[in-house]
Amino acid sequence: MSAKTSVEKSTLRGPSGFLELAGQMLVVDFGRIYHDGAPVGVLYDDGYLQHTSGVLGSSGTLRPIESINGCLFRGIDSTGLELVLPTGERGPSGSMKFNGVLFHVVNGRIAAPDHGLVGELDDEGTIFLRDPRNKVSRRKLDESTQLSTIIDGKKSTGDVLKMEYHRPLYRKDKIYSEAEMIRYFMDFDQLNGTQKKYLFENLRLWAATGLLQVVRKSEGNCALGNVKHGAAGQTGVRTGNVTLDKEEFDRDIEYYYEHGCFAAVTTRIKECLEVRLNLVVAHEFGHQLEFVLSQATQDKIKDLYREQKKRCDKIHPLPHEYGGAAELVSRHQIEKRVFVSGYARSTHHEYWAECAAAFSVKPSREYLKKQDPAVYDILCKIVYEPETVLRPVLVEPIMALQASLRAGGELHENLLNE
Ligand SMILES: [Zn+2]
Structure with missing residues (x-):
């Protein structure tokens, strides 16, 4: 992941809501997770956990929310858009280039380098973008809205997922x-x-x-x-x-x-x-x-x-x-x-x-x-x-x-x- 993984109180922009774990409710406030008032880790918009302790298990490294069984977040992301983690069905993991911009994909979540959640990708390669500007949490892309896309990863089943999409009548080598x-x-x-x-x-x-x-x-x-x-x-x-x-x-x-x-x-x-x-x-x-x-x-x-x-x-x-x-x-x-x-x-x-x-x-x-x-x-x-x-x-x-x-x-x- 990026270099921006160190947690600084002032710059952290994560989701807010509740984290459910084995019948317990943990409060999440702008990415900081609290258990009975004590900090127990960090959650990012893209569903990565970091610096966890206590009920979440001791771990300093980044790991997706799926790595803790039964862990579920409900609330809003840092832009105020409704967010549930994990996001529905598990999707592919790997990398995605969208109009030449590189994103990391984890279990179907398209993540920006700063851990922002850009959207979702399913095993068929369909993209659903989040649109905080217009308060739309899932916009399915089609021929008139999808930009050139190169996907390289593995489906949730473990099968290889390699896809290229180019707009009809567009030059492939151009943005x-x-x-x-x-x-x-x-x-x-x-x-x-x-x-x-x-x-x-x-x-x-x-x-x-x-x-x-x-x-x-x-x-x-x-x-x-x-x-x-x-x-x-x-x-x-x-x-x-x-x-x-x-x-x-x-x-x-x-x-x-x-x-x-x-x-x-x-x-x-x-x-x-x-x-x-x-x-x-x-x-x-x-x-x-x-x-x-x-x-x-x-x-x-x-x-x-x-x-x-x-x-x-x-x-x-x-x-x-x-x-x-x-x-x-x-x-x-x-x-x-x-x-x-x-x-x-x-x-x-x-x-x-x-x-x-x-x-x-x-x-x-x-x-x-x-x-x-x-x-x-x-x-x-x-x-x-x-x-x-x-x-x-x-x-x-x-x-x-x-x-x-x-x-x-x-x-x-x-x-x-x-
Ligand atoms: Zn004129």
Whole structure:
């Protein structure tokens, strides 16, 4: 087991409840076991006992709860989720790699290196994850939620258990988020190294949080093509598919690696600049993302847009000779602009797509947080509290997928700082 096995009062995070043993009830308080008020050992969420004495027998080493006959724990784990140990039928023991993350399996319990209980594995190789975020103690994984899995161990019967699961149409050698981005982008193999890097930077956040998969299944994918009228991309209203213009794609990439997320470009109007955001892939994804939001969320976005447009028209109305709809600013107004980019002023759809794009990478995300906290808040909710902003029919699929992505190391609290 890991090096984290020494018991320190302050850091121990174990279950709380009662341990039943030969008709006696022992109290378990955050992993510490007491018999008549005296400490007699430690119990971890994953069902390991350590430093036992007295009625539990004297032993300093780690051993599974099954090693003491008739010993049964009932209560809650350190996350507050209901826990019974041993967990139902005895399952396999060995190791399990889930999206490349290594877990230890003991009698069917999937254990993290810190003795957290991740879920259960049965002798057939079926995985049931614990989902403390949504208070679900057993989530059976299926084809749309299970990440690549390699199991190497022995069944409860002693027979060898070796299994590999790979998601259909996913590259076996890639972690989930990369394989998902490759699946989303039709012509991935035709891209050069810089184009691939750019694609990954645009979409990584959305892939790691499961939104890309939900959007791809509900709306569509993305491909290179020829977009008319000189636009960089378009999202089909009926099909939901994104087409990126081949030439504009390269120009965006060039801007991005030369100037960063934002570039202030000159316009036909003297002294007037337009701020552009160089994240076309994330922008088009933003259009797809709008379709999976609840009606209430879409209405809120419309309201935010209207307020900003009003303010924009008041502070710096567009010059009469300008026929466009983008926000134009003078050089000294760039940091005081109303919209995240000039193009975001054109319609509420473009406003949303530009904000979603800005949220996709760290530098523009930090700018958006200061400049438009209300829309930033909606975007945070999409990532971390999707049940509050997504269409009701998509809530269960995203919750199940996100539980899996947490276990697989893709979705974590620090994603927005990366
Ligand atoms: Zn657009």
